[in-house]
Amino acid sequence: MHLLSSLWLLAATAEAHYRFSRIVVNGVAETKEWTAVRQTKNYQSNAGVTDVNSPDMRCFQMRPGTSTATIAAGETLGFIAASSVSHFGPVQFYMAKVPESADINTWEPAGNVWFKAAKIDAVKGAGGYTSGPDTWPAYQKQQVEFQIPKNVPSGKYLVRVESIALHQASNPGGAQIYLSCAQINVTGGGNGTPGPLVAFPGAYKSNDPGLIWSYYPVKTSYTAPGPAVWSG
Ligand SMILES: *[C@@H]1O[C@H](CO)[C@@H](O)[C@H](O)[C@H]1NC(C)=O
Numbered sequence: 001m002h003l004l005s006s007l008w009l010l011a012a013t014a015e016a017h018y019r020f021s022r023i024v025v026n027g028v029a030e031t032k033e034w035t036a037v038r039q040t041k042n043y044q045s046n047a048g049v050t051d052v053n054s055p056d057m058r059c060f061q062m063r064p065g066t067s068t069a070t071i072a073a074g075e076t077l078g079f080i081a082a083s084s085v086s087h088f089g090p091v092q093f094y095m096a097k098v099p100e101s102a103d104i105n106t107w108e109p110a111g112n113v114w115f116k117a118a119k120i121d122a123v124k125g126a127g128g129y130t131s132g133p134d135t136w137p138a139y140q141k142q143q144v145e146f147q148i149p150k151n152v153p154s155g156k157y158l159v160r161v162e163s164i165a166l167h168q169a170s171n172p173g174g175a176q177i178y179l180s181c182a183q184i185n186v187t188g189g190g191n192g193t194p195g196p197l198v199a200f201p202g203a204y205k206s207n208d209p210g211l212i213w214s215y216y217p218v219k220t221s222y223t224a225p226g227p228a229v230w231s232g
Pocket residue numbers: 068104156185186187
């Protein structure tokens with residue numbers, strides 16, 4: 001019995017990875033994977049990125065994009081996790097404006113081009129932080145979503161979804177980052193100046209407190225890594 005349950009746990013752990021391969025625009029889900037989402041290197045393994053200094057932190061990209069989804073500023077953009085966000089941790093959404101003259105399918109988002117558009121961070125309960133869904137609102141969800149800021153200028157963007165899995169992150173390098181980039185065309189935007197702008201790699205260090213988790217003693221504070229969310 002004991003051996004069996006250990007084996008089951010091992011299998012469950014191995015299968016617990018995921019990928020973000022489809023988007024949902026205003027409640028309408030893409031039917032096919034890797035349509036507006038650039039296909040990632042983990043499209044078969046579902047494994048996360050663990051080296052925050054790797055260029056894989058940008059889009060974890062295996063091949064260029066194939067199409068661009070249109071969405072209005074202020075509307076809701078979702079990402080579907082296949083098959084779910086099965087590890088606890090924060091989920092964050094970054095956006096990078098594609099230069100007018102660039103081809104969105106092949107543009108490489110290097111340098112300080114990313115601003116944080118939204119995050120689904122930890123919620124501190126009466127007992128502090130736990131490793132369960134009471135603390136992590138995105139945990140075990142099949143879809144995570146955010147609102148395109150109303151004030152972003154119209155135009156082409158890459159939207160980078162990132163789920164930071166903390167279950168093995170008791171030491172630097174243990175966090176697993178599940179990410180992908182969607183290609184979108186924002187219409188009806190405003191005249192804001194999104195920022196601060198950061199680079200991937202560069203925005204995170206492996207010993208960032210937000211990339212480390214302690215089961216015991218449990219953390220008394222937690223903030224997801226990276227810059228503040230753009231205030232719009
Ligand atoms: C984005 O939308 C604008 C306004 O509808 C359109 O003119 C432009 O061609 C679109 N660009 C892409 C890349 O879809």
